[in-house]
Amino acid sequence: MSSTPRVKPAVDNVPADFGSVTAHAAEQMAHFFDLYAEFWQRGVVAAEVKELTRLRNARITDCGY
Amino acid sequence: MSDTPLSPKPLIEGLPAGSQLEGVLAHRPELLERYRQFYLGLWQSGFVPVRTLELCRVRTAYIHGAEAELAIDHPDAPLDTATRESLAAGTLTSFAASEQVALELAEQMPFNHHGITDAQVHQAVSAFGEAGAVTLLTALAFFDVTCRLKLVWSLAVEPAQQQADLLV
Numbered sequence: 001m002s003s004t005p006r007v008k009p010a011v012d013n014v015p016a017d018f019g020s021v022t023a024h025a026a027e028q029m030a031h032f033f034d035l036y037a038e039f040w041q042r043g044v045v046a047a048e049v050k051e052l053t054r055l056r057n058a059r060i061t062d063c064g065y
Numbered sequence: 066m067s068d069t070p071l072s073p074k075p076l077i078e079g080l081p082a083g084s085q086l087e088g089v090l091a092h093r094p095e096l097l098e099r100y101r102q103f104y105l106g107l108w109q110s111g112f113v114p115v116r117t118l119e120l121c122r123v124r125t126a127y128i129h130g131a132e133a134e135l136a137i138d139h140p141d142a143p144l145d146t147a148t149r150e151s152l153a154a155g156t157l158t159s160f161a162a163s164e165q166v167a168l169e170l171a172e173q174m175p176f177n178h179h180g181i182t183d184a185q186v187h188q189a190v191s192a193f194g195e196a197g198a199v200t201l202l203t204a205l206a207f208f209d210v211t212c213r214l215k216l217v218w219s220l221a222v223e224p225a226q227q228q229a230d231l232l233v
Contacts, residue, residue, distance in 0.1 A: 006186035007195055022203070024196040028110050031103035032203070038099045062179060 018065070085133075085220045086211070104211075107204045112197040116142040117164050121171040121201075122208045124152045128175050131212040136222045163192040167201055174205040175212075 005016030010023035022029040040050065058065075090097035108115060119142040126134035138144070144152070151159055157168050166188045173180050189198040214220075 004183075006183055007190060007198055010195070022199050024194075025110060025112060025199040025203070028103070028106035028200065029203070031099065031106045035096070035099040035103045038096050042095060043093060 086215060086218075089218055089220070104207065107200060107207065110196075110200050112200040113167070113193050113204070114163075115139065117167050117201075118142075118204055119144065120148075120152065120160065120164055121167050121205055123149065124155070124168055124171045125175060125205070125208040126212055127153050127155075128172070129209075129212040129216060131215055133215045133220045133222050134212050166192045167205075170202065171205050171208070174202075175209045 005021065007016070007021045007024070009016045009020035010026070011020055014020045022032070040047065057063075087097060087101070090100055108118060119139040122137075122139075123135065123144060125131075148159075151157070155172065157165050157172075160168060166185070170181060170185055170189060173185075186198065186202075189201055193201055
């Protein structure tokens with residue numbers, strides 16, 4: 001996997017991260033961030049459990065981000 | 066994996082009629098509403114042709130063997146039998162160049178995401194623009210997610226129209 005960004009940021013003079021790259025499609029990604037925030041902020045599963053599974057998933061998929 | 070479909074909860078009042086997937090997600094109504102808005106947005110963005118997205122969705126479903134997903138036909142991009150057979154076989158040569166770029170990424174997203182190369186992403190940017198590449202790669206990830214959810218929840222195959230409502 002590449003160690004350099006494959007898509008440049010949508011905004012000048014900022015690092016290429018998930019937010020700045022996906023900002024190329026800002027309207028639809030706003031829906032993604034709404035969905036992701038809803039997942040984290042509410043529900044019956046404890047945040048600690050969600051975080052454990054998120055970290056485990058990152059290990060399994062070898063996602064250093 | 067269980068052969069018994071998970072019984073979906075009846076849809077909550079105020080939400081449009083939908084599929085079993087929506088029925089299960091309706092256990093968390095706010096999550097369902099946001100999932101729906103996001104998923105619809107991928108199809109309606111205009112950055113990637115609907116046919117290209119539909120080809121990728123169906124190919125992803127074949128990779129997973131997700132019958133509940135394969136039962137859907139997008140009403141705005143119906144695929145004929147020959148096209149479906151090509152997707153089932155993973156034979157991409159008959160598709161337009163930009164569609165092949167997208168399908169080659171779709172091929173790798175479920176089980177070989179680390180195998181995606183710089184060149185492939187650059188080709189996607191060339192074919193669809195930066196907003197299109199972001200849209201395409203995000204859509205591919207969620208086609209993968211949707212197949213996994215349907216398989217893990219053992220959702221039954223249902224009439225195509227109910228599920229196609231999710232795509233438009």
